[in-house]
Structure formats: C-alpha cells, structure tokens
Amino acid sequence: MRLLRWDAVTITACSAAVCSIAASAGPLQAQEAEATRGTANIEVLSHTPLGAAMTVADLELEQELSRPYAYVARLLDAGFDIMDLSDPASPKAIYEWRIENADLHRGIGAMDAKYFKHDGRYYFVQSFQFFPGGPDGDLGAIVFDVTDLPDASKVSEVGRIRAPDYPTGFHNIFMYKHSDGRPLLFTTTSGPFVNVYDMERFLDGDEAYGLVTQIPVPEGPMVNEVGINGYHDFYVGFDPATGQDKFYGGGAGGYYVYDITSLDDMTLVASVTGVPGVTWGHTVTPTPDGRYIVGETEYQYAPLRIFDLKPALDGEVATVRLPISAWTANWENLAHNHEVRWPYVFVSAYEDGLQIFNMRDPENPHTVAYYDTYDGPHAVGMCSDKVCNGAFGVDVRNADGLIVISDMSTGFWTFKWEGFEGWNGHDWGMPNISSAQDWENGPERADQAELQASN
Amino acid sequence: MTDRVSRVGRVGLSIFGLCLVGLGLPLARDLEAQETVEARGTPDIEVLAHLPLGGPTTVSDLEIEQELARPFAYVSRREDFGFTAIDLTDPREPKILLTWNIENADLHRGRATDSKYFKYDGRYYLVQAFQFQQGAPNEDLGAIVFDVTGLPDPSEVKEAGRIRYPAELIGFHNIFMYKHSDGRPLLFTTTRGNHANVYDMARFLDGDEDHGLIAQLSVPETPVGQALGFSGWHDFYVAFHPESGQDRFYGGGAGGYFVLDITNLDAPELLASVTGVPGVTWGHTITPTPDGRHIVTETEYQYAPLRLFDLQPALEGEVATVSLPISAWTANWKNLSHNHEVRWPYVFVSAYEDGLQIFNMRDPRRPHTVASFDTYDGPHKVGFCSDNVCNGAFGVDVRNADGLIVISDMATGFWAFQWEGFDGWNGADWGVPDISSAQDWERGPQRVPVAADADGDG
Numbered sequence: 001m002r003l004l005r006w007d008a009v010t011i012t013a014c015s016a017a018v019c020s021i022a023a024s025a026g027p028l029q030a031q032e033a034e035a036t037r038g039t040a041n042i043e044v045l046s047h048t049p050l051g052a053a054m055t056v057a058d059l060e061l062e063q064e065l066s067r068p069y070a071y072v073a074r075l076l077d078a079g080f081d082i083m084d085l086s087d088p089a090s091p092k093a094i095y096e097w098r099i100e101n102a103d104l105h106r107g108i109g110a111m112d113a114k115y116f117k118h119d120g121r122y123y124f125v126q127s128f129q130f131f132p133g134g135p136d137g138d139l140g141a142i143v144f145d146v147t148d149l150p151d152a153s154k155v156s157e158v159g160r161i162r163a164p165d166y167p168t169g170f171h172n173i174f175m176y177k178h179s180d181g182r183p184l185l186f187t188t189t190s191g192p193f194v195n196v197y198d199m200e201r202f203l204d205g206d207e208a209y210g211l212v213t214q215i216p217v218p219e220g221p222m223v224n225e226v227g228i229n230g231y232h233d234f235y236v237g238f239d240p241a242t243g244q245d246k247f248y249g250g251g252a253g254g255y256y257v258y259d260i261t262s263l264d265d266m267t268l269v270a271s272v273t274g275v276p277g278v279t280w281g282h283t284v285t286p287t288p289d290g291r292y293i294v295g296e297t298e299y300q301y302a303p304l305r306i307f308d309l310k311p312a313l314d315g316e317v318a319t320v321r322l323p324i325s326a327w328t329a330n331w332e333n334l335a336h337n338h339e340v341r342w343p344y345v346f347v348s349a350y351e352d353g354l355q356i357f358n359m360r361d362p363e364n365p366h367t368v369a370y371y372d373t374y375d376g377p378h379a380v381g382m383c384s385d386k387v388c389n390g391a392f393g394v395d396v397r398n399a400d401g402l403i404v405i406s407d408m409s410t411g412f413w414t415f416k417w418e419g420f421e422g423w424n425g426h427d428w429g430m431p432n433i434s435s436a437q438d439w440e441n442g443p444e445r446a447d448q449a450e451l452q453a454s455n
Numbered sequence: 456m457t458d459r460v461s462r463v464g465r466v467g468l469s470i471f472g473l474c475l476v477g478l479g480l481p482l483a484r485d486l487e488a489q490e491t492v493e494a495r496g497t498p499d500i501e502v503l504a505h506l507p508l509g510g511p512t513t514v515s516d517l518e519i520e521q522e523l524a525r526p527f528a529y530v531s532r533r534e535d536f537g538f539t540a541i542d543l544t545d546p547r548e549p550k551i552l553l554t555w556n557i558e559n560a561d562l563h564r565g566r567a568t569d570s571k572y573f574k575y576d577g578r579y580y581l582v583q584a585f586q587f588q589q590g591a592p593n594e595d596l597g598a599i600v601f602d603v604t605g606l607p608d609p610s611e612v613k614e615a616g617r618i619r620y621p622a623e624l625i626g627f628h629n630i631f632m633y634k635h636s637d638g639r640p641l642l643f644t645t646t647r648g649n650h651a652n653v654y655d656m657a658r659f660l661d662g663d664e665d666h667g668l669i670a671q672l673s674v675p676e677t678p679v680g681q682a683l684g685f686s687g688w689h690d691f692y693v694a695f696h697p698e699s700g701q702d703r704f705y706g707g708g709a710g711g712y713f714v715l716d717i718t719n720l721d722a723p724e725l726l727a728s729v730t731g732v733p734g735v736t737w738g739h740t741i742t743p744t745p746d747g748r749h750i751v752t753e754t755e756y757q758y759a760p761l762r763l764f765d766l767q768p769a770l771e772g773e774v775a776t777v778s779l780p781i782s783a784w785t786a787n788w789k790n791l792s793h794n795h796e797v798r799w800p801y802v803f804v805s806a807y808e809d810g811l812q813i814f815n816m817r818d819p820r821r822p823h824t825v826a827s828f829d830t831y832d833g834p835h836k837v838g839f840c841s842d843n844v845c846n847g848a849f850g851v852d853v854r855n856a857d858g859l860i861v862i863s864d865m866a867t868g869f870w871a872f873q874w875e876g877f878d879g880w881n882g883a884d885w886g887v888p889d890i891s892s893a894q895d896w897e898r899g900p901q902r903v904p905v906a907a908d909a910d911g912d913g
Binding site: 276277279297298299300301302303305321322326328331332384385 | 679733734736754755756757758759760762778779780783785788789841842
C-alpha cells in the first residue's frame with residue numbers, strides 16, 4: 001500500500017514536469033515518518049479521560065437510542081461511571097458510584113458491567129472482585145435500578161449478589177434473555193463452574209439471589225491436575241437453526257459450547273480443547289450463526305484464534321483442536337475483548353486500542369480499521385506479562401453503529417466507522433444475533449428470522 | 456519497512472533525475488512493475504548453492520563439520536531413512552558424495568531425524584538418529600554411527616555400530632554431541648521416556664555392551680507435564696560454562712525448559728528452570744547464549760514466536776523458576792520458526808516456511824531481523840505437525856571458521872549461503888566465551904572466563 005502511494009507521488013511529480021517539484025520530495029518523505037494513530041475511516045467523536053491509569057475496566061452501552069447511556073466499570077476505584085451520550089460527540093459523566101469504605105477493600109475492584117430490562121424497568125449489574133481479608137470478599141455484583149436516567153438522583157441500589165462459598169466475586173458477567181423469557185445473569189466464580197441467576201427471582205427477593213443453576217467446566221487434565229479451574233468469560237446466544245439457547249464459555253482447557261435451552265438438562269454440544277498454546281480459554285464470541293468462534297487466550301504474543309465448530313457440532317470430531325486462522329493487531333502485544341457484528345469483529349486490543357477486522361472469509365481475517373486509544377509505554381500494565389493495558393472493553397450500538405471503548409489508561413472513547421451506520425444480522429444474511437438482547441421479545445426464532453429476511 | 460521506504464525514495468529520486476533527460480513516464484511504469492516482484496531475501500545474503508534433494512518431506516536436520524580441511528555436510532533423509540554426505544570443497548558447487556539408506560527400507564516405518572558428528576582418537580564419526588515405529592524392523596534402533604574419516608572417498612565410509620535402546624522403543628528424535636570437560640565425547644539422546652540418555656562414545660566404540668550408556672537425565676516434574684501426559688525431552692544443547700566451570704545441559708521438554716549442571720554425570724543438579732510460561736506447555740528447542748545467561752527457545756505450534764528468557768534471576772536464586780520471556784522474535788507471526796544456532800549476537804534460524812532468518816539479539820529485549828532468504832517457495836500449511844506448518848527450512852548450521860551457513864529444507868533440499876560481513880565467528884571477537892554448538896574435539900571446552908560484559912548492560 002505504501003509503495004503504491006509513493007509511486008503515485010512520483011508519477012504526479014514527473015508529469016507536472018520538472019524539477020521544481022523534486023524539491024518537494026523532502027517534505028513528503030518527512031511526512032511518511034509520522035505515525036498515524038488511526039485509519040482515515042475512523043472518526044473520533046469524543047475522548048473523556050477518567051482519571052489515573054489502571055482505574056478503568058470493562059464497559060456496557062445500552063442499545064436503545066432513547067436511552068443513550070454507557071456504563072464504565074472503575075477497576076481499582078471499585079465503582080462505575082455513567083456517561084450520557086445524548087450527543088456522542090460531547091458525552092457527559094452524569095453519575096459516579098463507588099463502593100462504601102473503599103480504602104478498606106482489597107482486590108481488583110469493579111470489573112464487568114451489563115444491563116438488562118425487565119418488567120418495564122432498566123437495571124445495571126456491576127460485578128466486583130474483592131479479596132478475602134477485607135470487606136465484601138463474598139460480593140459478586142451489585143444491581144442498580146437505572147430506569148430514570150438521565151436523572152442521576154433516581155439511580156438506586158436494588159440489591160447485592162453474594163457468593164460466600166466461592167469468594168473473590170465475579171470476574172465476568174453476561175446478561176441474556178433466554179428463549180423461555182427469563183432474564184438470566186451468568187457469572188464466573190472461583191469454582192469450576194458458572195453461576196446462573198434468574199434476575200426476576202433476584203428482584204423478587206429470592207434468598208438465593210435467584211441462583212437457578214451452575215454450568216460446569218468439563219473435566220480435563222488442565223482442570224484436574226494443573227489447578228486451572230472455572231471459566232474466565234462467556235457469551236450466550238440463541239441459535240435459530242436448532243432452536244437452542246447456547247452457552248459459549250472459555251476456561252480451563254479451552255472453549256466449550258453447551259445447549260442450555262433447558263437449564264435443568266444442559267448438554268455439552270462442542271468443545272475446543274488440546275489446542276497448541278491454549279491451556280486456558282479467556283474470551284469467546286461466536287458468529288451469529290454459531291458456526292465460528294473468536295477465541296482469546298490471555299498472554300503476550302497470543303493472537304485471537306478463529307475456530308470452526310462445525311466438525312464438532314456435526315459429531316465428526318470429539319473436539320476441535322486447531323484454529324482455522326488467527327488475527328492480531330501486533331503480534332508482540334495482546335488483543336482482548338471483542339464484539340462480533342458479522343462480518344466485522346470489533347476488538348478492544350489493549351495497547352493497540354480499537355481494532356476492527358473483517359472475517360467474512362474466516363480463514364483470512366484482515367484488519368479494516370483501527371484507532372490507537374493507548375499512547376503509553378509498552379508492557380507496564382496488568383497480567384503477569386504486563387501487556388494488559390490500554391483498550392479493555394468495547395461495545396457497539398446496533399441501532400446506529402456507535403462504537404465505544406474503555407481504555408484502562410486513557411478513559412472513555414466514542415467512534416464512528418465510516419460506512420457502518422448500524423447492524424442487523426439480516427442485512428448480512430445472518431441471524432440477527434449479537435451480544436445485544438431484545439429485552440422485550442427475546443431471541444429471534446427461525447420463523448421470525450425468515451419473516452424478517454423476506455421483508 | 457524503513458529499508459523499503461528508503462529504497463522507494465531512492466527510486467523516486469532517480470526518476471526525478473531521469474525526467475530531466477527526457478525518459479519520462481514509460482520508465483516509471485517499468486519500475487513500478489519491477490517493484491511488485493517479491494524479493495526472496497535480503498541483499499546481504501548470497502546464495503552460494505542450492506541442491507535439490509528429491510521429493511518433499513524427505514529431508515530433515517543437517518550437520519556441517521567445522522574444520523575447513525573437512526568440508527562435509529550431512530543431511531538427514533527423513534523418509535528415505537538415511538543421510539546424504541555433501542562435499543563443500545567449493546561451496547558454490549556442492550557435490551553429493553554418498554547417500555546411505557537403511558537396508559530393507561520398504562519394510563520400515565518412521566524417519567531419520569537428527570545428525571551430529573564427532574572426532575575421537577584421530578578419527579571422525581557421524582551419528583545418524585532414527586525413529587522407527589513399533590512393529591517395523593529396527594523399532595529399538597536409536598542411531599547408527601559411521602566412521603567417515605575416509606571422506607571424500609565414500610567407499611571408505613563404514614558403519615561403526617548401532618545404538619539400540621529396547622527399554623523404550625521408537626528411537627531418538629534428537630541428539631547432541633558434546634566434548635565434556637572431563638574429555639569424554641558424549642552423545643545425548645532423547646528417548647520415549649522422561650529422560651535423556653547419555654552415551655560415552657569412547658566406550659561405545661570400544662564395544663561396550665550397553666552401547667556406552669553412562670547416565671540418564673530426567674525431566675523435572677511439573678504440573679503441566681504430568682497433566683498433559685508429556686514426558687521427556689524434545690531437544691537439548693550442552694555447553695561448558697567457563698565462569699562457573701560447569702558443564703551445563705539445557706533441555707526443552709515437558710513443562711518448559713531446564714538447565715542442569717552435569718559436570719558430574721553421576722550427580723546432575725538442576726540449576727534453573729523456565730516453567731509456567733503462558734503459551735508454553737512443552738519446550739521444544741533451546742539454545743543458550745555463549746555466557747549461558749539468556750536462552751532462545753522454541754515451542755512447536757503455529758503462531759508461537761521464539762521466546763527469549765533471561766536465566767539470571769533463576770541462576771542466582773532470586774526466583775524459583777522463570778515464568779516470563781523478556782522478548783520474542785518471529786519472521787512471520789502466522790508461521791513458525793524452528794531450529795536455531797546462536798553465534799552471539801546473531802541467531803541463525805531455520806524458520807520453516809520462512810527459510811533462513813538471521814536476527815540480532817545484542818539487546819536481548821529487542822531482537823530484530825538482520826537478514827533472510829526464503830528457501831521455501833511452496834504453499835502455506837501443507838507440512839507436518841498437527842497444524843501443518845512444519846515445512847520448509849528444518850535445520851541450520853554455521854561453520855565458525857569462515858561463516859558458511861547451511862540449511863536443510865524439507866521441500867527444497869540443501870542450501871549454502873554467505874552473509875555479507877560475516878566471515879566467521881569466535882566468541883572472543885564479541886567479548887563472550889567461545890562457546891557454540893561447535894565443539895573443539897581436540898582440546899575440549901574453553902575454560903577461561905571472559906571478563907568482558909557481553910550484554911553491555913553492566
């Protein structure tokens with residue numbers, strides 16, 4: 001690409017003839033040396049610094065345009081901020097919540113953030129991880145009623161979810177509207193399973209916080225012998241082709257897919273294990289049709305690997321052992337969370353900021369846009385290898401294509417990507433399935449999908 | 456990239472100049488077309504010779520003798536179950552002197568793997584390792600030793616004996632020849648078990664019933680090794696450490712990488728380990744720097760770079776084990792690099808699909824490529840290993856006397872190179888011990904520590 005640009009410059013110079021233009025070669029060469037922070041097709045709508053480095057973790061963006069709110073988890077500050085995006089080019093921090101007696105707490109603080117709507121009201125779930133020895137070692141999450149935003153005075157705490165049997169809280173959470181209509185909260189634990197809470201029961205004051213089931217990590221050598229247990233992260237999506245609610249989890253030994261249509265009778269339908277370089281699955285996101293997954297493993301030099309689940313789903317292999325491809329922004333760094341809006345994957349790529357790649361050909365993913373939200377030094381962050389710094393979380397609003405990033409060091413960002421005005425799976429010949437839930441109607445079923453597609 | 460930009464810049468300026476003399480756009484288009492031709496290597500790499508050796512995947516590792524008076528290289532013939540001896544009297548015109556294949560080759564299933572030579576009592580020997588599957592002939596065969604003293608006369612090459620190890624079948628995947636500080640020529644071999652075998656080749660040549668087996672070096676137990684059922688070593692390197700006066704074994708295997716003091720083979724001692732490294736459950740290849748402080752390591756899967764570790768915190772007892780690399784290098788993150796020869800500050804890599812690669816690790820935290828030549832011009836992922844990326848440049852070796860570089864490519868055969876400005880290597884020229892895989896078979900390892908600071912970091 002760079003060669004072509006130079007050639008064009010050269011030809012232009014020659015055709016303009018002659019040598020006065022030769023003098024301009026110097027300045028042009030100098031311009032080449034300047035690093036661009038992003039691609040020309042990315043527009044930075046806003047940047048809101050949020051304080052000291054390492055105080056920002058994940059984020060969540062509400063999907064309805066009439067509720068333009070984003071929630072940013074404050075890592076070591078142990079709380080969250082609410083951003084009003086009525087004007088995405090000029091976001092306003094309208095609310096700030098921090099745990100009481102913050103100085104007494106020990107731990108990572110606030111980690112993941114998700115919202116849901118139930119019975120006409122909107123709720124925000126903030127997960128926490130505090131270590132034993134300080135207050136709230138058993139606290140997993142706090143639920144807030146945020147229905148009356150933008151009036152911040154009406155944000156109120158609804159309740160706290162505690163898990164005393166497996167302390168140190170919830171590292172990741174996911175909210176899913178199950179096909180049976182229940183709003184379900186999935187949470188990591190420090191045990192070898194995920195907790196699933198029926199948030200309707202939680203809101204009704206259930207003594208067990210609405211806990212309805214646990215999804216285990218299938219047994220394997222990494223679980224049994226190495227002491228890596230449990231899930232790190234997960235995604236839940238409806239599969240219109242089979243009519244199944246599917247849980248996609250990354251954890252000890254790799255990645256696992258469960259049919260959780262019946263939470264009382266869950267079935268492992270596919271696994272990705274024994275993959276060279278993957279002993280612990282981190283983040284996993286499927287494509288809308290559930291055929292491919294994008295899998296992260298959390299260490300320096302690891303690319304995002306893309307796996308084709310079909311051989312496992314069809315019963316041709318017992319487990320998938322090799323990726324069909326991989327993508328990285330920079331092989332010396334590490335890419336983190338991702339949101340799939342087929343054929344695009346939006347990545348919060350830590351030190352490489354926002355990255356977007358195209359996986360229309362899953363065997364040949366390629367970068368199509370980026371913006372480097374992190375401008376700090378290399379390897380001064382978290383994780384054992386210190387490369388966990390920069391863009392932590394990413395989210396996409398399907399209604400208009402607004403992209404938001406939470407950067408551990410630089411704060412909150414909003415972007416527009418040229419030509420991406422929103423996302424609906426049907427526009428791409430896919431089920432309309434993403435992390436964004438339809439809290440009113442639940443997941444789109446096959447018959448609905450056909451109807452939508454024909455329209 | 457910088458080189459490319461500046462090259463284009465030079466091209467641009469040349470065109471400006473040519474515009475003045477009226478040559479104009481047609482030439483610009485010609486140059487544009489030329490730019491689209493991919494360079495196969497850097498301009499500082501001279502291809503001295505390329506010798507195709509038959510069908511793909513019939514070639515594996517190689518070895519070059521170090522004495523200029525004996526200009527011979529040995530290429531393992533993977534699926535031909537033998538080796539080819541090549542005469543490099545004129546490196547630009549290598550000649551095949553001998554191709555040896557195992558008897559009744561059609562009955563065998565397996566491969567010829569690694570090759571190493573040694574000199575003992577005035578004679579030269581080649582050790583060719585094999586791995587034959589159970590149920591086929593020679594399932595207990597680990598290596599065959601040949602007397603190659605009479606080269607270049609191939610008729611003088613004689614089999615000196617076979618090393619069998621029936622206790623654990625399937626032969627030896629990798630071998631290493633080392634002149635121990637006690638004077639013995641030692642052969643280190645992988646086995647199917649959780650240990651390396653050590654053979655005293657003097658005893659072997661004397662007809663010892665145990666083939667000269669004198670010791671076994673076990674892989675230290677690790678949780679990952681136990682959990683995944685990996686056992687044993689994959690590859691290793693042995694070198695004298697002048698500063699401590701120790702003979703040191705560097706092994707890659709189940710759980711990571713390990714350094715053992717083997718000065719006394721009856722009482723080997725674990726000095727340092729590299730375990731619990733994210734992305735590394737099974738160490739593959741390992742090569743230390745001449746001073747033994749840093750190691751260059753490989754893990755055998757697609758997307759894995761060569762990782763560089765600083766052993767000092769472990770050697771000095773500051774940490775129980777090293778769990779993070781200080782840096783990494785790769786020719787192409789989508790591929791995989793394989794074996795490597797360290798000639799400080801350079802590392803010569805047989806980088807599978809990326810051919811010969813040379814990187815500089817003078818600053819071990821910032822290794823960078825300095826030269827390359829792509830010996831492999833075939834398609835991606837049609838090779839061995841579970842992810843099919845094991846194809847192309849398999850083995851690499853460097854002749855210290857004159858800097859001759861040789862590559863064995865699984866698909867394209869044997870290559871000889873000269874790297875501009877690299878006319879040989881002696882550690883003293885770089886302020887480090889004169890320690891590499893090349894042995895001094897006459898005198899044994901250099902015992903004098905080098906005072907100079909190899910890293911330049913105090």
